[in-house]
Amino acid sequence: xxxxxxKRILKERVLVLDGAYGTELxxxxxxxxxxxxxxxxxxxxxxxxxxxxxxxxxxxxxxxFGANPMKLAKYGLEQHHDEIVSRAVDVARKASSEAxxxxxxxxxxxxxxxxxxxxxxxxFENFKRTxxxxxxxxxxxxxxxxxxxxxxxxxxxxxxxxxxxxxxxxANMTFNENARSLTGTDPMNFALTFNDLDVDAIGTNCxxxxxxxxxxxxxxxKYSEKLLVVEPDAGSPILHHGNVRYxxxxxxxxxxxxxxxxSKANIIGSCCGSSPKYTAMISKKVGKRAPIEEKPRxxxxxxxxxKIVDFKEFVAIGExxxxxxxxxxxxxxxxxxxxxxxEIAKKQKNAHADVLDVNFGxxxxxxxxxMTEVVNSIAYKIEMPISIDIQLLEALEKxxxxxxxxxxxxxxxxxxxxxxxxxxxxxKYGGILVVLAMGEHxxxxxKERKSAIDRGLRxxxxxxxxxxxxxxDPVILAVGAGSPPQDTLNAIAYxxxxxxxxxxxxxxxxxxxxxxxxxNASFLSVAxxxxxSAAILNPLDEIVMGILRSTLILNGxxxxxxxxxxxxxxxxxxxxxxxxxxLLEKIDVILKDEAPMEVIENYLRPAMDExxxxxxxxxxxxxxxxLAAQTAQKAFEKVQSLFTHQxxxxxxxxxxxxxxxxxxxxxxxxxxxxxxxYQVVDMGRDVxxxxxxxxxxxxxxxxxxxxxxxxxxxxxxxxxxxxxKKQKIELPVVVGGASLNEELAKELGAxxxxxxxxxxLKYLGMLKGxxx
Amino acid sequence: xxxxxxxxxxxxxxxxxxxxARMGFKGLGKIPGEFKDVxxxxxxxxxxxxxxxVVVDDYAVLVENEEIKIDEIxxxxxxxxxxxxxxxxxxxxxxxxxxxxxxxxxxxxxxxxEVESFALDAIGSEMIEFAVRYVDGMLRNETELKGSAxxxxxxxxLPISLNxxxxxxxxxxxxxxxxxxxxxxxxxxxxxxxxxxxx
Numbered sequence: 013x014x015x016x017x018x019k020r021i022l023k024e025r026v027l028v029l030d031g032a033y034g035t036e037l038x039x040x041x042x043x044x045x046x047x048x049x050x051x052x053x054x055x056x057x058x059x060x061x062x063x064x065x066x067x068x069x070x071x072x073x074x075x076x077f078g079a080n081p082m083k084l085a086k087y088g089l090e091q092h093h094d095e096i097v098s099r100a101v102d103v104a105r106k107a108s109s110e111a112x113x114x115x116x117x118x119x120x121x122x123x124x125x126x127x128x129x130x131x132x133x134x135x136f137e138n139f140k141r142t143x144x145x146x147x148x149x150x151x152x153x154x155x156x157x158x159x160x161x162x163x164x165x166x167x168x169x170x171x172x173x174x175x176x177x178x179x180x181x182x183a184n185m186t187f188n189e190n191a192r193s194l195t196g197t198d199p200m201n202f203a204l205t206f207n208d209l210d211v212d213a214i215g216t217n218c219x220x221x222x223x224x225x226x227x228x229x230x231x232x233x234k235y236s237e238k239l240l241v242v243e244p245d246a247g248s249p250i251l252h253h254g255n256v257r258y259x260x261x262x263x264x265x266x267x268x269x270x271x272x273x274x275s276k277a278n279i280i281g282s283c284c285g286s287s288p289k290y291t292a293m294i295s296k297k298v299g300k301r302a303p304i305e306e307k308p309r310x311x312x313x314x315x316x317x318x319k320i321v322d323f324k325e326f327v328a329i330g331e332x333x334x335x336x337x338x339x340x341x342x343x344x345x346x347x348x349x350x351x352x353x354x355e356i357a358k359k360q361k362n363a364h365a366d367v368l369d370v371n372f373g374x375x376x377x378x379x380x381x382x383m384t385e386v387v388n389s390i391a392y393k394i395e396m397p398i399s400i401d402i403q404l405l406e407a408l409e410k411x412x413x414x415x416x417x418x419x420x421x422x423x424x425x426x427x428x429x430x431x432x433x434x435x436x437x438x439x440k441y442g443g444i445l446v447v448l449a450m451g452e453h454x455x456x457x458x459k460e461r462k463s464a465i466d467r468g469l470r471x472x473x474x475x476x477x478x479x480x481x482x483x484x485d486p487v488i489l490a491v492g493a494g495s496p497p498q499d500t501l502n503a504i505a506y507x508x509x510x511x512x513x514x515x516x517x518x519x520x521x522x523x524x525x526x527x528x529x530x531x532n533a534s535f536l537s538v539a540x541x542x543x544x545s546a547a548i549l550n551p552l553d554e555i556v557m558g559i560l561r562s563t564l565i566l567n568g569x570x571x572x573x574x575x576x577x578x579x580x581x582x583x584x585x586x587x588x589x590x591x592x593x594x595l596l597e598k599i600d601v602i603l604k605d606e607a608p609m610e611v612i613e614n615y616l617r618p619a620m621d622e623x624x625x626x627x628x629x630x631x632x633x634x635x636x637x638x639l640a641a642q643t644a645q646k647a648f649e650k651v652q653s654l655f656t657h658q659x660x661x662x663x664x665x666x667x668x669x670x671x672x673x674x675x676x677x678x679x680x681x682x683x684x685x686x687x688x689x690y691q692v693v694d695m696g697r698d699v700x701x702x703x704x705x706x707x708x709x710x711x712x713x714x715x716x717x718x719x720x721x722x723x724x725x726x727x728x729x730x731x732x733x734x735x736x737k738k739q740k741i742e743l744p745v746v747v748g749g750a751s752l753n754e755e756l757a758k759e760l761g762a763x764x765x766x767x768x769x770x771x772x773l774k775y776l777g778m779l780k781g782x783x784x
Numbered sequence: 785x786x787x788x789x790x791x792x793x794x795x796x797x798x799x800x801x802x803x804x805a806r807m808g809f810k811g812l813g814k815i816p817g818e819f820k821d822v823x824x825x826x827x828x829x830x831x832x833x834x835x836x837x838v839v840v841d842d843y844a845v846l847v848e849n850e851e852i853k854i855d856e857i858x859x860x861x862x863x864x865x866x867x868x869x870x871x872x873x874x875x876x877x878x879x880x881x882x883x884x885x886x887x888x889x890x891x892x893x894x895x896x897x898e899v900e901s902f903a904l905d906a907i908g909s910e911m912i913e914f915a916v917r918y919v920d921g922m923l924r925n926e927t928e929l930k931g932s933a934x935x936x937x938x939x940x941x942l943p944i945s946l947n948x949x950x951x952x953x954x955x956x957x958x959x960x961x962x963x964x965x966x967x968x969x970x971x972x973x974x975x976x977x978x979x980x981x982x983x
Binding site: 189191223224226227230263264266267270271273296297299300301302589590633634635638639641642645670671672673674675676679680683722723724725 | 797799801802805807808809810812813816818819866867870889890893896897898899901902903905914917918920921924925930931932933934938944945963965966967968970972982
């Protein structure tokens with residue numbers, strides 16, 4: 013079957029894949045590996061295939077999971093490789109009836125250099141040999157299964173694609189319960205890395221039962237642009253009286269089918285411990301359902317095997333692995349000294365670089381194998397994503413091909429031939445491309461930079477390379493040579509206004525000048541404020557890093573959570589722990605030195621603000637926010653009871669609108685607002701507009717909060733805002749609920765839209781501030 | 785023929801992971817230790833006060849120009865077309881946990897027990913979903929026909945206004961009402977669904 017045809021079928025319906033072979037054969041009493049049984053007792057395999065087809069499998073896998081030459085060598089069967097693979101396809105075909113045949117390829121069992129001994133080419137040639145026979149025998153698709161290392165899977169993918177652009181290709185990884193592969197890759201990283209590669213589907217199989225694999229599959233599904241495959245085990249194996257038993261039965265297994273479907277699964281199967289009974293149950297559940305289509309989240313990020321760096325926060329890229337002007341480093345590179353480079357890499361990591369730029373200077377004197385070794389050693393061992401700053405095409409291609417994750421490719425000019433070459437590399441091997449805002453010549457003005465950016469976008473589009481895989485370098489020139497930095501700053505602002513990412517090589521600005529740190533830091537501060545996304549800089553320069561941190565704070569960007577929160581006896585720690593007793597004791601201690609109002613203004617409210625920020629930044633979960641609000645509220649009540657006259661920060665009226673009976677979201681907002689010392693008038697759910705307005709007139713709150721969960725109840729918000737206008741009541745209104753968004757909130761006459769439980773609190777703070 | 789399935793709440797096995805995700809513990813796969821006691825207490829209470837019941841009826845289908853009709857209504861939209869258009873019959877399901885769980889969620893909120901109220905709401909939402917899955921599995925086992933995915937009004941482009949029709953057809957069997965303007969059910973932990981059956 014052609015690739016396009018299978019893709020078309022999968023757009024229309026969810027397919028069922030078969031189940032386990034190895035564990036099922038073992039249960040039947042066959043101890044030899046399935047690949048050996050294919051040769052010696054093909055009828056057993058054929059019967060199992062047929063049973064799976066009878067049970068409702070739309071596709072069966074050839075018994076070739078362990079049939080790649082490197083794996084077969086472990087059983088002394090490598091000389092039979094071609095025969096095993098060929099026979100396995102024949103056996104599957106005889107049993108397949110109308111089911112599709114997927115050629116199965118598993119991992120080698122060897123880890124890659126630098127954490128193991130296998131080279132990329134070992135993998136590549138190994139998988140190519142197996143894939144070539146599977147393709148020659150006419151399988152309908154190839155499935156790469158149970159890979160626990162992202163580089164090995166990439167090698168297998170590239171090997172298959174070198175042989176055929178026309179075969180449907182599935183790439184599966186296996187993860188442990190902590191949602192990591194053996195070498196540290198998580199599902200999001202896997203999805204992002206493989207979005208760039210030429211596979212049709214990605215997925216996960218083995219290692220976990222359906223319940224445990226589901227959150228991993230859901231995470232992958234959020235970010236993947238590919239079709240999705242899932243094949244859980246029948247639970248984690250249990251040793252029972254010397255026999256291995258899988259605890260999840262067919263019925264319990266199949267109940268998860270809906271959850272996989274809801275998470276956009278296109279192919280559902282089962283793995284170790286399953287049998288045709290499982291396939292029958294899955295097939296019953298899947299029936300003739302069509303898959304769900306939903307666009308994945310867009311993330312601008314790069315990765316090493318175990319770390320993702322997302323450019324939604326400012327990214328500091330270490331510049332120190334660059335021999336320009338550093339003779340010792342130059343010599344180390346020429347002598348293939350890895351230790352020296354790793355030392356520099358570690359120092360930069362410790363100095364809070366997020367990514368490392370790797371530049372080998374005069375590349376013709378450096379071994380290409382060494383370049384790969386450096387890049388992969390940093391990526392695997394120091395866990396840093398890499399900006400690959402290599403100019404020699406042959407070297408760049410090798411390093412990119414063998415990179416274990418999603419790198420930055422640094423860089424190309426906007427010269428069509430050069431740009432196309434780099435785009436083709438990125439399309440084949442993955443990565444985000446750094447595009448310099450310049451053509452053949454160095455730009456001398458903002459206008460020239462803008463023109464290069466616009467042209468770069470046009471070229472990328474014409475070669476089907478998406479904007480979200482490009483980051484522009486607006487080109488910094490040395491200020492000492494008379495180049496005005498304002499042109500670069502204007503280009504950064506232009507990129508930001510157009511929703512594009514930008515990065516610069518910071519140190520160029522001060523080239524040839526004294527006091528370089530100050531110039532670099534000052535420029536960086538202004539550039540970050542203009543919207544710069546990332547900079548290649550010296551993370552060991554404390555002036556630059558200090559100014560960077562303060563600039564980010566001033567711009568309201570990523571501010572590291574205070575260490576205080578880790579202390580369980582701190583105010584925030586007690587609030588988060590829900591320990592009311594200890595919190596009230598702590599408040600008693602503070603009250604000995606401070607007046608009640610000071611306790612609220614200087615202790616409790618800032619603590620709750622910090623908790624709110626932690627929630628907004630996903631540092632804590634929603635139940636922790638609710639628990640914190642519930643706990644802090646007790647402290648507020650205690651302190652407020654000490655006022656001689658009732659003092660309040662102001663009132664907040666909240667209600668779920670008429671016709672809507674959902675109130676959990678409204679309840680959470682009420683609790684969070686109350687916990688910050690505001691007096692909350694909670695009107696409950698299903699409240700008519702007239703009653704809300706009456707209460708507003710009576711209570712005279714700082715703000716009114718309205719909740720509507722349904723698209724059918726959202727218009728009721730307008731009834732309230734219209735009534736307020738009609739009665740000439742000037743009152744800010746904040747709205748929230750699943751059916752709303754910023755735009756709709758405005759249309760409905762609201763002043764603010766609350767995306768999360770803490771937004772209402774922020775708006776109240778603003779209003780309180782503006783009223784003095 | 786209308787069939788009513790009364791299910792013991794103890795037969796509804798909602799994985800902890802699912803409730804953890806519903807409560808907002810995304811990516812953890814379990815309820816963290818500090819919330820375990822609350823979860824267990826509230827879960828036990830949910831099992832005691834829930835009365836899961838699912839009512840099912842089957843309808844013949846008329847498909848004309850890709851338009852799906854059962855009884856006197858049209859089931860419009862791409863979701864319905866993708867899942868139901870090849871059906872020879874359609875089962876309709878209305879399921880509820882009853883009103884006590886609603887009352888308990890409100891009582892906890894009024895008493896300032898926000899975490900418990902929130903957890904009970906999350907557990908209830910998943911219990912009703914898994915009650916329907918339970919019956920869904922039984923229906924699939926008793927027929928040779930191929931079932932579609934189970935689809936519910938309010939999801940994708942399947943209009944929520946269909947809930948009113950569900951209420952009219954099945955509401956009286958299990959004491960469920962529907963708001964004529966917002967089309968939400970009372971009690972809150974109530975859901976409706978279609979399953980299409982094809983050859």
